Structures are given as C-alpha cells and as structure tokens.
Amino acid sequence: MTEKFSPAVMTLLDEAQALTRQNIQIELGTKKVGYIRHGQSRQIKNDDGSITIDVTDSTNVDYTVSHELLHLLLLQQGYPQIRFNLTTGEELLNRQLWATASELYNVVSHVVIGAQQQELKLVDEQVQAQYLAGILQEVPAEEKADRLVVFRTLALLDTLVFYRGDTTTFDQQFEQRYPAAYHGAQALYQVIANKSIDSPFTFRRALVNLFAAFDPWLTSVGLATTNHNQLITLDGVFSPRQQRLEVRQVFEILHSELNVREGGKSAYIGLGKNDQQNTFVLAAPAGEKQSAEFFKKVYGQSVQEFMQEQQIPFMERK
Incomplete structure (x- = not known):
C-alpha cells in the first residue's frame, strides 16, 4: 500500500521502522466519510513484535497515517508517557478517569505532532476543512443538562491545538453551537499555549499544568474532579x-x-x-x-x- 503515500509519509515510515526496529504495516479501510478525526486510525502490536497501523477511513491517508506514525515516534524519542499504576477499586470509574487522562495527554502530544505535520506540509486548506467538518459532524451542538460537556470541551480543545489557536474559520460558529464547551476549551488552551512545547521537559510541564487546570474547570461545571496529579503516573x-x-x-x-x-x-x-x-x-x-x-x-x-x-x-x- 505504500505507493498511496506522499514522500513525506514514506520518510516518516522509514524513520519509525528504524527506531522501533520492527516492521510496520499499514492497512487501509475502504470507508471514506469525507472528513477526518483522530479516531480513524490505531496502532496494533502484533504477536511477532511488528506493528500494524489500521486506518479505518481513507478520506486523507497522508494526514491520518502521518499522525499515527508521529505518535509512534514520540514514544521512541524520549517523550514521557502516562501510566495507570493505581486503581480506585471501581472498574467503570477507572476507565472514565484513564480515558480523560489519555485525552489530555493526546492534546499535548498533538501540539508536537501538529507542528511536525506543518513542517512536512501535510496540513493544507483541504485538511483544515476536513478537520472542521469532522468536528461539526461528530460533536453535537450543546443542549441543556446533557452529559457530553467533557467530551465536547476536550474535542474543542484538540481543535484549538490543531488550528494553533487561530479561530478565524469557526469562532462565531462555535460560540453559537458550543458556547459553554468552547469557553472551557479556550481557557484550557491558554494553559498549554503560553509556553513552547518542543522537548520532553516542556511536554511534561505542559501536561502537568493541564492536569492541574482540568479539575478547577470540572468544578466550575458541577462535575467531580479527577485528581490526575495523584492518580496518573507521568x-x-x-x-x-x-x-x-x-x-x-x-x-x-x-x-x-x-x-x-x-x-x-x-x-x-x-x-x-x-x-x-x-x-x-x-x-x-x-x-x-x-x-x-x-x-x-x-x-x-x-x-x-x-x-x-x-x-x-x-x-x-x-
């Protein structure tokens, strides 16, 4: 399938294989929804040690595959990982807390990954339009007293990271469609946007700060706090x-x-x-x-x- 990818993606693939010392296979699905979301791909570690990047939607394979490869490269380049060493004793609660920690971790990861994709010229106007279309398609408009406030806010926070804080193309639309979540996302974005994230140390500092800011935001919307600073090992x-x-x-x-x-x-x-x-x-x-x-x-x-x-x-x- 490698003939389907741009030279920039092929270079990333070669680099990832060299650093992991494993064969990396890419499997492309036939689905093509017309927009991009980061959930359209995943890494699978096979029994023989090789890695499969499973792309479930081929709307923009260069963007999606490069995004997954860059996640893989962060692991190999000494960036700190989160680890779930503790348990609350309640499996459902564990999964909920681990999921929010993973989303916050990915948000900070996407600052680094997005900058690299920009350098490789893998983010153009078409990709930006496809990303926005994905948000509007998969993040429903706010309704009173619904339970999606955390999902929305984290999705919009990731959007601000993707657009590097430039809200020109969606500011008014988000204000109308997601007023509370957009406000929360903007506040959290400022926590990670005020200093550069370009090394393992600055990455860790940004994530610690984001964990610290997340609980006060949860309190402000009437939700229980996560205490990720103690629950999650970084x-x-x-x-x-x-x-x-x-x-x-x-x-x-x-x-x-x-x-x-x-x-x-x-x-x-x-x-x-x-x-x-x-x-x-x-x-x-x-x-x-x-x-x-x-x-x-x-x-x-x-x-x-x-x-x-x-x-x-x-x-x-x-």
Missing part, C-alpha cells in the same frame, strides 16, 4: 544535577487511599516537590519495621540510583 524528566540529588530533596512519598493496580497492595505515591505530580508508585514491604527501613533507604538514595533500582522509567533533560 514519567519524570530530570537534569543530570537532579539525578544526583537525594530522593528526599526531589520527592514527597505519600501513602494513598488508592491501591497498586497490579497486586492490589496499598500504594505510596512519589509526588514531585516542584509540581506535585505522581512520578512513581511503590508498594511498601509488609510490616512496620520493614517499611520504615525501606523508606529510610529510599529517601537517602540518589534519584538516579533509586529509579534504576526500582526499574522506574525516566528521561534525562537535555
């Missing part, structure tokens, strides 16, 4: 100096009401002192004496030694 990004500091200088380790997802043990969360974001989760040894000795050792270790010993992923700030 890989750390540390300078060489920070890696040499003791754990006690960089983190607070707090006992949580939540449990470790794998095994169900009582959880301890490592919150960054600077940003109060969950960077790692520990299950302490059973027994008061063993637990005290364990944490005494942990707090005295260097961040690098501790992370490596506990096999906790982190990135080095360049």
Whole structure:
C-alpha cells in the first residue's frame, strides 16, 4: 500500500521502522466519510513484535497515517508517557478517569505532532476543512443538562491545538453551537499555549499544568474532579544535577487511599516537590519495621540510583 503515500509519509515510515526496529504495516479501510478525526486510525502490536497501523477511513491517508506514525515516534524519542499504576477499586470509574487522562495527554502530544505535520506540509486548506467538518459532524451542538460537556470541551480543545489557536474559520460558529464547551476549551488552551512545547521537559510541564487546570474547570461545571496529579503516573524528566540529588530533596512519598493496580497492595505515591505530580508508585514491604527501613533507604538514595533500582522509567533533560 505504500505507493498511496506522499514522500513525506514514506520518510516518516522509514524513520519509525528504524527506531522501533520492527516492521510496520499499514492497512487501509475502504470507508471514506469525507472528513477526518483522530479516531480513524490505531496502532496494533502484533504477536511477532511488528506493528500494524489500521486506518479505518481513507478520506486523507497522508494526514491520518502521518499522525499515527508521529505518535509512534514520540514514544521512541524520549517523550514521557502516562501510566495507570493505581486503581480506585471501581472498574467503570477507572476507565472514565484513564480515558480523560489519555485525552489530555493526546492534546499535548498533538501540539508536537501538529507542528511536525506543518513542517512536512501535510496540513493544507483541504485538511483544515476536513478537520472542521469532522468536528461539526461528530460533536453535537450543546443542549441543556446533557452529559457530553467533557467530551465536547476536550474535542474543542484538540481543535484549538490543531488550528494553533487561530479561530478565524469557526469562532462565531462555535460560540453559537458550543458556547459553554468552547469557553472551557479556550481557557484550557491558554494553559498549554503560553509556553513552547518542543522537548520532553516542556511536554511534561505542559501536561502537568493541564492536569492541574482540568479539575478547577470540572468544578466550575458541577462535575467531580479527577485528581490526575495523584492518580496518573507521568514519567519524570530530570537534569543530570537532579539525578544526583537525594530522593528526599526531589520527592514527597505519600501513602494513598488508592491501591497498586497490579497486586492490589496499598500504594505510596512519589509526588514531585516542584509540581506535585505522581512520578512513581511503590508498594511498601509488609510490616512496620520493614517499611520504615525501606523508606529510610529510599529517601537517602540518589534519584538516579533509586529509579534504576526500582526499574522506574525516566528521561534525562537535555
């Protein structure tokens, strides 16, 4: 199917295969709705280690395939990941909270991915029109007391990222069709738009800030908060100096009401002192004496030694 793609997409495909050291297959569906949405493709990891990019709609294969490849490349280029290490004990609630965290993570990812697509000239007026058509088709207009406020707001936030804050083509239409959600999306967009996002460190900072802003917005529309800063583990990004500091200088380790997802043990969360974001989760040894000795050792270790010993992923700030 590779003959269907532009040279820019083929270059991305070669780069992704080189970095993953895996064969990447692209499967194109026959459906063609005439608009684009980011849900029109997905990655599938096969049993043999190869990766399949399944494109369910072929309205604009260059845009959709490049978008998926760039997501894959972010994983290979040292950008921090979110991890669902904790459980509330309620599966439905878990899925809802993990879903909103994933959407917020993707929003920040799309800042980086969109900039790269722009550089590769994969976003033109046709793509912009197809994206807007997708929003209008799949995001229904607001009605009183409906339950789609979070879905709408996150979809419109992603739209603002796609258009890089330029609302010329849809501002008036969105004001009329989505007044509350559009207002919320604009406020959240400002949180990630005021500083550049072009490295793992700035990416992480933007996502932490977005997590922090999301709960006050939820409160403002009468919804329960997510506490993503504690529930969701976000890989750390540390300078060489920070890696040499003791754990006690960089983190607070707090006992949580939540449990470790794998095994169900009582959880301890490592919150960054600077940003109060969950960077790692520990299950302490059973027994008061063993637990005290364990944490005494942990707090005295260097961040690098501790992370490596506990096999906790982190990135080095360049």
